Amino acid sequence: MHLIIDVETTGLELSDRICSVGMITDDQVHHELIHPGKKIPPAASAIHHITNEMVKESPSFAQSLSAEKIEGLNAPENVLVSHNAPFELAMLQKEGIAWQGDIIDTLKCAKSLMDDLDGYSLQFLRYELRLYRDEEAFFERFGVPIVPHHALSDALHTQMVLDYLLDLADVERLIEISKSHVLLTRLPFGKYAKKRIEEIALKDPGYLKWMNESLMDMDEDLRYSIDYYLRRSL
Incomplete structure (x- = not known):
């Protein structure tokens, strides 16, 4: 089983934490706001538009449904998929979750399999690979609006990048690329x-x-x- 995940955070420093989780498993989607245990600075809100007021009544990660779902899928036979997986894995590690299965980093795989592109960010690939032509119908299947830097929206775009990459290489090759430089x-x-x-x-x-x-x-x-x-x- 693939767990496709994206998180939004309070920032990029060692002390920063998760404030939103988006996940896809077996065509089931999940999104949850998380109380990060610290203030969300304006610089972070300017990117993902999550404010301190929005997470005021949200659960901590340890008490969240997201944590329960991830822990339930954290097994050697499952594959975690993320665009820039080291970031997601590091944020999960801060919350006490060490992923046990294989990993597909769609960012690293895109760099390896399409080394002539001008960029590799999720939004760049959305347009470079012309994912926008099919994204409206794809997102409508899940009843999710297209909102860049929203955890669930980004997870769905990661799914679309993965599907594109699977036309270039099989799962085993993507896992192999994700393990190497x-x-x-x-x-x-x-x-x-x-x-x-x-x-x-x-x-x-x-x-x-x-x-x-x-x-x-x-x-x-x-x-x-x-x-x-x-x-x-x-």
Whole structure:
């Protein structure tokens, strides 16, 4: 069984917590607001539009139906699917849930199987892959409105990305990709944005070394790719 999940949070720091959960299992959808145990800052509300007033009467994660559902599915034979799975897994870990099954990270798989795209965010893929052509009918099946950065809406778009990826590779291959590093070919941002990392490693290795030393929150696949091409340039 696949558990497709998306969470919204109070932020991206170590102290931040879940304030919303969206899930899909066996064509059943679930959404729940969660009291995070701390204030939701305006910067986070500006993204997902969840306010402190909205979660005032919501359960803590430990007391939520979401936690009960996830724990019930947390078994080696089940697969958790998420767009940027390390983030969801880290947030669940903070709540005491260590996922036991396999993982499909649709973000990592998209990078690996479609390495020539200009971006890989969920909303970018929504348009790049033309998911918008079918999304209205798909969302209507579940009675869910299309609202970017709403946990359930994002979970449904993750389902659509997964379905697209399954035309490129089978489940076992997606799981394998999700376990490994993806070797990126182009730098996604900075003064050399869209340039080949291999060429930058030859022409300006100091810039790549600076990125590795200075950007502590850099994507793990980008860090791996920079290290790889720097080693090859020696």
